[in-house]
Every structure is written in C-alpha cells, then in structure tokens.
Amino acid sequence: MTLLRWFGRKTFSHGVHPQAHKEDTADKPIRRLPFAPRMVVPLAQHLGKPSRPIVKVGEEVGRGQLIAEADGFMSVPQHAPATGVVEAITLMPSAQGPRVPAIVIRVYEASNQEVLWRTPRDMDALTPEQIVQAVQDTGLVGLGGAAFPSHVKLKVPAGAVIDTLIVNGCECEPYLTTDHRVMVEQGPDLIRGTQYAMRVVGAKRAIIGVEDNKPDAIAAIRQHLPADGSISVEAVETKYPQGAEKMLITSLLGREVPSGGLPAQIGVVVNNVGTLTALGRLLPRGEGLIERVITVAGPGVKKPGNYLVPIGTPLRFLLNYVGFSGSEQEVILGGPMMGNAVSSLDVPVTKGSSGVLVLSSSEIQAETRRIHPCIKCGKCVAACPMHLNPTQLGLLAAKREYEVMAERFHLKDCIECGCCSFVCPSSIPLVQYFRIAKSILRERAA
Amino acid sequence: MAALGVALAVLLAIASRRLYVFEDPRIDEVEEMLPHSNCGACGTPGCRPFAEMLIKGEVEPGQCTVNSADANQEIADYLGVDVGNIEKQVARLACAGGVHVARTRARYQGMKSCRAASLVSGGGKGCTWGCLGLGDCEVVCDFDAITMNRHSLPVVDAAKCTACGDCVEVCPKDLFSLQPVSRHLWVACRNKQPGDEAELECEVACTACARCAADAPEGLISMQNELAVIDYSKNALASRIAIERCPTGAIVWLDDKTGPQRGRDAKKVVRQEALPIG
Numbered sequence: 001m002t003l004l005r006w007f008g009r010k011t012f013s014h015g016v017h018p019q020a021h022k023e024d025t026a027d028k029p030i031r032r033l034p035f036a037p038r039m040v041v042p043l044a045q046h047l048g049k050p051s052r053p054i055v056k057v058g059e060e061v062g063r064g065q066l067i068a069e070a071d072g073f074m075s076v077p078q079h080a081p082a083t084g085v086v087e088a089i090t091l092m093p094s095a096q097g098p099r100v101p102a103i104v105i106r107v108y109e110a111s112n113q114e115v116l117w118r119t120p121r122d123m124d125a126l127t128p129e130q131i132v133q134a135v136q137d138t139g140l141v142g143l144g145g146a147a148f149p150s151h152v153k154l155k156v157p158a159g160a161v162i163d164t165l166i167v168n169g170c171e172c173e174p175y176l177t178t179d180h181r182v183m184v185e186q187g188p189d190l191i192r193g194t195q196y197a198m199r200v201v202g203a204k205r206a207i208i209g210v211e212d213n214k215p216d217a218i219a220a221i222r223q224h225l226p227a228d229g230s231i232s233v234e235a236v237e238t239k240y241p242q243g244a245e246k247m248l249i250t251s252l253l254g255r256e257v258p259s260g261g262l263p264a265q266i267g268v269v270v271n272n273v274g275t276l277t278a279l280g281r282l283l284p285r286g287e288g289l290i291e292r293v294i295t296v297a298g299p300g301v302k303k304p305g306n307y308l309v310p311i312g313t314p315l316r317f318l319l320n321y322v323g324f325s326g327s328e329q330e331v332i333l334g335g336p337m338m339g340n341a342v343s344s345l346d347v348p349v350t351k352g353s354s355g356v357l358v359l360s361s362s363e364i365q366a367e368t369r370r371i372h373p374c375i376k377c378g379k380c381v382a383a384c385p386m387h388l389n390p391t392q393l394g395l396l397a398a399k400r401e402y403e404v405m406a407e408r409f410h411l412k413d414c415i416e417c418g419c420c421s422f423v424c425p426s427s428i429p430l431v432q433y434f435r436i437a438k439s440i441l442r443e444r445a446a
Numbered sequence: 447m448a449a450l451g452v453a454l455a456v457l458l459a460i461a462s463r464r465l466y467v468f469e470d471p472r473i474d475e476v477e478e479m480l481p482h483s484n485c486g487a488c489g490t491p492g493c494r495p496f497a498e499m500l501i502k503g504e505v506e507p508g509q510c511t512v513n514s515a516d517a518n519q520e521i522a523d524y525l526g527v528d529v530g531n532i533e534k535q536v537a538r539l540a541c542a543g544g545v546h547v548a549r550t551r552a553r554y555q556g557m558k559s560c561r562a563a564s565l566v567s568g569g570g571k572g573c574t575w576g577c578l579g580l581g582d583c584e585v586v587c588d589f590d591a592i593t594m595n596r597h598s599l600p601v602v603d604a605a606k607c608t609a610c611g612d613c614v615e616v617c618p619k620d621l622f623s624l625q626p627v628s629r630h631l632w633v634a635c636r637n638k639q640p641g642d643e644a645e646l647e648c649e650v651a652c653t654a655c656a657r658c659a660a661d662a663p664e665g666l667i668s669m670q671n672e673l674a675v676i677d678y679s680k681n682a683l684a685s686r687i688a689i690e691r692c693p694t695g696a697i698v699w700l701d702d703k704t705g706p707q708r709g710r711d712a713k714k715v716v717r718q719e720a721l722p723i724g
Contacts, residue, residue, distance in 0.1 A: 435565050
C-alpha cells in the first residue's frame, strides 16, 4: 500500500493523474433536453441477451410504455422514451459498430414529459427476490458505462455473504460530471436507492465513495444520510482509475478482489451512484428507465453542460441542441480515457452512455503522435493499477503471442483503463494492443 | 576426476542403450520432403507431426496444400501410398466494397489495423459488415498471397494461397473463408440491410433482388437475411447465367486467371478515386 494510506488517506496504489477538465460543467445544473423527432431504441443496450420487441410497426406507444421484454435473466426490457408511433424495427448503427436491431419511434409533436405508463408499488412489502424482479422490470443497467444489468449485480451468488455495499461516486474520468451533479441534486433518491440495494444484497452498511475533488457532492449527500449511521460518505483520493470497482474496494476497505473473481467473493457489491439514484426514483413509481443524465463537454461544444436526455436520442440531435460546429471533429462517447470515438452521429444515446465529448481538430492533431520503440522505462508498470506488466504484454502483443499473454501475464485481469498508454513516453498504444488481444482470444474461445 | 568421468561415461553408455527409443527413420525423410512452413493448413500443429501421421497412415500426402503436386506425389511414391484426392482450396473475400464504391462515414486515424479499427465503433466504413481495408490479412499471410489493391481491398493470388486459414482467423469482420477452387459462383457481399439501404452504403452491395435465384437452376440460390446464399451442395449446377442479371454485380463468377467477373447487367464502376468521407 502506498504511503498515503498509512496517513489515513483512502486510495489505491499506482494509477495516474490526468487533467480533470471538469470546471466547465461541474457547476451546471442538470437540464432537460427536448424530444428528438425520431428516437432509436436499440434492443441490445446492455451486456447479455438482446430484448424481444412486443410492439409492431405502426403501433402507438406512450411515454414509459414497455416496448421490448427481457429475454431471460441476463437481459433487460426497454421502454418507450416518448409518446409516438413505432416507425420501424430495423437495423440501426450502434456506438459499438455493428448495425443492431432497434425500435425506431416517430415522436408526436405534442408528446410531453408526463410518464403515461407506471405501476406504483409499496416497496416495504417486497421481499429481496421481488425487488430483484422489480429492478429487472425497470430495465436498469449500470449507468457508469459498462451497462451490466443491475438486477444481475444485485442477485448475490449462492454462498456469498455481503457485508458492505459500496456506492461508486468517484467519476474519475476527465470531463464527466454526470455522477457529480446527480449526487449534488438528487441526494434523497440516491439514499433511497442505496437502502433498497442494501436490503436486496443483505448488507449492513453502505459506503458512498466520492473523490475528494467534489466536496460539494460530499456535503450535499451528508445532509440526507439516515440517522442510524448505516450509510456513510467517504472521500477518496482524486486519482484515475479510482472509479474502477476493484480500485475503489481497495481504497475504501483495503480488500483485494482475487484474480478472475467477483467482488461478492470478498463480501462487497459495488454500484454506481447514477444507477442507485435511478433505482431510488423508479422502483417505488414502477417506471422504466427512459432517460439518463449525460455530460456534454469538450472544446467543440458551445453549451457544455449536464443534460437529462431521453434514451434513444440520436447524437446528432443532442449535439445540434448544445451547439457544435464543423465536421473536422472527434466525438467520443464516454470519457476520454475509456470512451470510444463514434463513427456516425446517427447512433443514439443508450443506457450506458455517460458523456459525449467533442474534441476539435487541433487537439486530435496534438494527440496523434508518432509511435517510438519501447525504451523499457517501466512507467507503464508503475502506472498499472492492476499491477500487471504492460511492457512485457506489449512485446508479446507485437509478436501475436496472445495465449502467452493470457496464461502467464494475466491479460484477463486488464481492466482497459488506459493508464499504460497515457504514461508511455514512446506513445505506444498499449491498451489498444490489449483490447485487440482480448478480442482475438474471445473469438478463439467461441 | 578421471574416475568420475569414466563412471559417468559408462552410465551414459548404459542409458543410451536402455532408454533407446526407436524412431522410424522415414519420419525424417518425409519431413525433409515437406515444405517446412509449419503453417497448420493440414490441421496438424506443424510439418513434423504431419510427417508422423503420414507414416502411420492417418493422413494422405495430398492434405499438404503448401507442397506442389509433384512433391506430394514424391512422398506418396516413397511411402507407397495413394497421394489422395484433396481439392485445392483458396481464401475468398465476401466483400467487393473498395473505397471507390463503398461509403466511408468517418475518418479513422488510430492504429493501422483492421482489428483495432473494428474495436473503435466498428471502423469508419458505412457498411458495418464490409472490409475495413487496413490490411491485417496482408500482414498475417506467410505466403505473400494477399496484396491490398488501390481501393484498399485484399486480392488473393490463388496460385500462392495455401489455404492455411490465417486470414480467416485474423479478419475482424469474418469476411474470409476457404473455398474449393471448383466453386466459381460467389456472393461478394455480407450486408444484411434491406436493398435500398445497402446500396446507399455501397454500390456493389447485394440488394437481395433475387434475380440470380430466379435465373439459376432451382434451389441453387436462395435469399436469406437480405442476401443471396448459394447452396454449394448443388455446385455442379452452377453456371454464369446466375450472374448476368445482377444489377450491382454483387454475385460474381470467380476465375483465377482473369479475376472475378461481373454479369452483363451489372452497372459499370467508372470511379477510380476514393469516395469523399461523410
């Protein structure tokens, strides 16, 4: 453990300190985005099986209406983000690349913010199993970016005993202020959602971990903490990737998730603040997840800010609304460290999109540097939060020795945070190599 | 010291007698006649294991696709077995969308690798099934059988291709497959969009108009997922008649001497330079 930990500062070892760039949007309240004339709701916005559409082309749908049902446990349903008519169920571009089946809704001009479909429920009467089912019915996924179905995460594996629920409010990615604003503005929902999650997993305490560059968020949540002391807020060091669940567990509890294991094995479940806030708001009302908060930032945007965006809004509509100019720009979905450049502005905002970043051409030029040979300086080794050896992995990747990377150098423990690429003085795209290697190994295993 | 040397020498002498493993000398001989490429096209890990299996009679010499027919005949004569009737296979690309006919919607400027590009929202190509043209297959081919043409499409030299399957594995869009040379009819498209939308992305996309299926003998070609699919179990019925009325030229007649031939009604591609990005 680092020296800082001995002095009582909550942190993990290694990691990097990228420039935060949060000042443009951190103090901007969440604002609603109007409806786009056409919404695209992909059937696979989550990890797991795509949902099954239950509406037909030409059918009218109300805001909040169930339009696709979950296909098995490892799947979530989808709800209509606005009142309108189903125009098509067809292949549409996705942020991941391939065209995927999606429900296209032509939104009525008179569509308003009222959620027409809801089934309010008495949360106190539900058993943990019923809550898990209720969570699945809301269509909720991890809003931090991974889009892992929330009900699967809350379903504790048999035999595991959970003592602590960790609520991840780090938001360590530069530029993004989504979770920050949610914590400042929606404290009561967050606390309620946290209490539901604690009931489901059977945890006695919950810790909300927030990076210490967000004192206003910490202060805002403290006002709403329940009197019994079961939920606490802890400040953790501002360092990337503090918001990776394994890092946060180490920072807060000093426990380490075993290689290839799950946090549940060491008695912990981690959930993002955005996810639990949505849980706290949607569960009692019995509504589906139809909108989420997104940070739109970067030098290419005229009105950067935090927007409450209906899921399915095409990026083009969102960017036109906030004002962006020119075409020689790079649009990144997610943060600059782990987000992906999008190749089409027709892709919709999905449940897992936490931010849209628009970089102008001058920054892209500066970042497209020449790749030099590895000088074995070891900076990547000192930066890797998973304590892997990116130098060795990089050399093996160049030789396409993917099996050796996985078997001897723990490639599968790589969380693709990008710290190695970030610090490399030779500009070697290490994390890209590892993503390639992982994708080929996944294909070979299939 | 001398005594120790003698004692160990005796030990080694005994060991070499007692632990002697008989190895068929023909394995070395046959291995010499194999190409030493260790490419794995025959399905074994390399040339030596293939030689061992040849001696045991588990495989036929013809299964080595890298050796010339003469060299395989030589092995067959040496072992006194039949050379085996293995049809030559060639890697075929199921895409004809070069940058002059297929739309590029965004400029990709990351690592020059199809695999890397496909991980960044599928690469910059409008057709998300199509060839990204960054040449992972050209790099991986050990036999120099693949070269990228001026439109950023790989061209397979059928004479050099040994059907080792490396390009099949490396392509992130899964566009390569190994096909026997007797299969001349070929659908060079994987776009699953409806006809009009597919054609917007790429001039040579299959629009699933079903003319090829109507013209070809019954059952040879069918329409599945907005694509023409050839049933190669009926390959003997295949003729050029199926390609003649194809409006986009997505279905071609493969001829390794002249290259793929498009039908009579296929619209002519005059453009040579790349389409503008956007």
